Amino acid sequence: MTTGHEPEAQRGALVIGYGNTLRGDDGTGPFVARALETRVPAGTRVLDAHQLTPEMAIAISTAKRVVFVDAVDAPDESAPRVSRLEPKPGADPLNPHASDPGSLLWLARTLFGGAPEAWLVAIPGADFGFGETLSPGAARASADAIAQIEDLLART
């Protein structure tokens, strides 16, 4: 696991798994990030975070590619949603409670000079109550998400 204070000039891919690990399926992002830690290609940085924070824009700006991994409240779904992201000044990127990947990409481009190609992998969850374990459905979807993220990272 990298911590985000590695050399900023590095041009590998970046994976940011974020969510609250005390709120059940909301922790799928960090769960996936930890699982990827030993599986990603050399030079890839993996961040495991509670929230998106503005300083991540610095790491994003120098990355070759970024994959955001988050949970989505979708109890009737079983497959991760994978979507392409564009920089977009929507939510306040300086507010960890409001920031979203598009705003963070916008911040990276506007203030730090770069916004690489980016994806959001949204993992469906059903139980966001208190607890440190994933529901069976979220655990299965997380396994699928890991495989899909590995494919994204393997693209040239």
Next chain:
Amino acid sequence: MSQRIVIDPVTRIEGHAKISIFLDEAGEVSDARFHVVEFRGFEKFCEGRPISEMAGITARICGICPISHILASAKTGDDVLTVEIPPTAVKLRRIMNLGQFTQSHALSFFHLSSPDFLLGWDSDPAARNVFGLIAKNPELARAGIRLRQFGQEVIELLGGKKIHPAWAVPGGVREPLTKEAHTHILDRLPEARATAVLALNMFKKMLDGTREESENFGKFRSLFIGLVSREGALWEHYDGVLRVVDSDGNILVDDLDPRRYSEIIGEVVEPFSYLKSPYYKPMGYPQGMYRVGPLARLNVCTRIGTPLADAELAEYRQRVGSGGIVTSSFMYHYARLVEIMAALERIGMLLHEPDILSTRVRSGGSINKLEGVGVSEAPRGTLFHHYHVDENGLIKKVNLIVATGNNNIAMNRTVKQIAQHYIKSVKDGQIPEGLLNRVEGGIRCYDPCLSCSTHAYGQMPMQVSVIDAAGNVLAQRTRD
């Protein structure tokens, strides 16, 4: 059989700062109340937990200043274990607290408050936000993010993660500082100091343009409480003794062991707020209003003890305190910047201590006292943790006086002062946007950690009600 629990008053609005402004029979503002609508219950649900868990549990009180609770809790544990922690552990705890001061103050100044300073109190709320800030001064926005990143890195390099690291524990800390982390922090210090200088210069330049805010955003006489060093009464953030001064600079209490805090601080519960109202006991409630935090810390100390910060402190006192005590809460912002410089210089000093990389960072111990107190300075002010435990170290009773709580009476007074100045009449039933902005700005001076809702950027979710002498709501405005 099911039970029904009723929490009264039911009119509280979750996630909003709720403010009531009361008018007298002449239609003039007679009082104002700032209602804190969150109920957290930490003091109660910690009962029965092992003291070893308290740092981790209380850290969850806040995502912005968890380090304050971790340190105060660990110090309380030290007291219960009756251990003297290794000197290196003290230094590492100090570095982490200073890292937190840096990131928290940077968040407050660069991200939360700068839009007000740079874009103006009467600017369109739709533009008075971070996007407006970035458009107006991208260099400042960029530097602020990097400064906050630096503070977060200090925390993460020591504690393993940025938020809620369970690193400080009763008896010391879990892990020493690595050589790699030591080098990394030292390498980044010059840039961080340059950012502090940039922000100080910017703030000083705009001082002349903020006279009205300076005069009306919480400018009043009060007491000031904070920790100072045991020798020389220097600026202190982790240990030391309590000092109380008044607005004339008279020292009312000095060299008080923080364990004896309850001799000078009482707490009142007001029915309109979940936030308790601490007061200085000898003067009673509410006359014993005091302020804590950056403004108070710079008022109670003799000097900071590092060259750049001491030069800034001298200038600060001369510019906005006539050489003495600074009484305007608007100057919390300025004080925060001086403290950023102090924190950065202190980090540098500590990193040059010969034993800073020592691996002796934790003392052993068992339950030797059934009561302990831990006091430290959080970015927002003095933080008190007080635990009673049983023979097995299980918590029997908890008292927490959090930094923001200390300022509760002063925050109410600030809202009243702003309302008195900016509400001349509400006879048309309208509350002007400018009033909302200034009330928000007045509260923001204290950078209150009421809940994450008050950390909203640019504009704070808020409901303001104006109530006449007969209790009728004349006007109400809600902003989501």
